[in-house]
Amino acid sequence: xxxxxxxxxxxxxxxxxxxxxxxxxxxxxxxxxxxxxxxxxxxxxxxxxxxxxxxxxxxxxxxxxxxxxxxxxxxxxxxxxxxxxxxxxxxxxxxxxxxxxxxxxxxxxxxxxxxx
Amino acid sequence: xxxxxxxxxxxxxxxxxxxxxxxxxxxxxxxxxxxxxxxxxxxxxxxxxxxxxxxxxxxxxxxxxxxxxxxxxxxxxxxxxxxxxxxxxxxxxxxxxxxxxxxxxxxxxxxx
Numbered sequence: 425x426x427x428x429x430x431x432x433x434x435x436x437x438x439x440x441x442x443x444x445x446x447x448x449x450x451x452x453x454x455x456x457x458x459x460x461x462x463x464x465x466x467x468x469x470x471x472x473x474x475x476x477x478x479x480x481x482x483x484x485x486x487x488x489x490x491x492x493x494x495x496x497x498x499x500x501x502x503x504x505x506x507x508x509x510x511x512x513x514x515x516x517x518x519x520x521x522x523x524x525x526x527x528x529x530x531x532x533x534x535x536x537x538x539x540x
Numbered sequence: 541x542x543x544x545x546x547x548x549x550x551x552x553x554x555x556x557x558x559x560x561x562x563x564x565x566x567x568x569x570x571x572x573x574x575x576x577x578x579x580x581x582x583x584x585x586x587x588x589x590x591x592x593x594x595x596x597x598x599x600x601x602x603x604x605x606x607x608x609x610x611x612x613x614x615x616x617x618x619x620x621x622x623x624x625x626x627x628x629x630x631x632x633x634x635x636x637x638x639x640x641x642x643x644x645x646x647x648x649x650x651x652x
Contacts, residue, residue, distance in 0.1 A: 428582070430582075433580075458640060460643075466645070467543075467544070467631075467643045467644055467645045467646065468583070468631070468633075468643040469643075470640045470641075470642075473640055514582050514583070516582075527573060527585045527588055527596065528573075528583075528585070528641065529585070530582030530583045530584070531582050532580065532581055532582050533580075533581070533582050
């Protein structure tokens with residue numbers, strides 16, 4: 425069964441610092457990759473997704489992620505974080521080529537706190 | 541898009557009682573998923589419906605858990621004879637075709 429690893433469980437940054445959150449998955453075939461964000465008290469929201477094509481994908485709020493197939497990784501980045509980025513971030517995987525119709529397997533999440 | 545709606549938001553129950561949660565997906569979405577999330581963990585898949593058909597159930601879903609989606613619209617998740625280990629956030633998500641899932645705010649269950 426596929427699994428998703430997020431090695432950073434808690435990250436604390438100052439505003440304007442750069443962010444990179446790691447995500448590795450264990451599945452040898454074609455995958456569809458996602459980052460979801462959960463702001464305090466809110467539901468999970470899609471930040472960005474990769475299905476195929478350009479491995480560097482851009483999402484909302486200045487976030488981007490790079491799919492590196494050889495490393496089974498899909499790290500999330502943002503050049504300059506804001507206090508409002510404080511949230512929990514989840515990496516998720518769907519195996520196969522359908523794009524999004526199958527169940528997501530989530531990582532354990534990374535709690536990001538941005539300090540003023 | 542009114543979003544995925546889940547009720548109740550919070551449920552406190554005593555061990556041994558039965559509880560039922562409801563999920564109203566986005567109206568045109570034919571896929572509906574239930575997930576469970578505990579503290580410090582990501583959401584874990586429980587079960588999945590396409591229209592009214594329950595197509596997949598996780599081995600996490602013991603026989604005390606049952607889910608229905610009778611008319612292919614809203615869904616209910618029932619837990620019978622609740623145990624303290626059932627305390628968690630229960631999330632519902634819906635989707636259409638290959639579109640990414642939309643999640644509800646969840647129902648937080650506390651079993652005392």
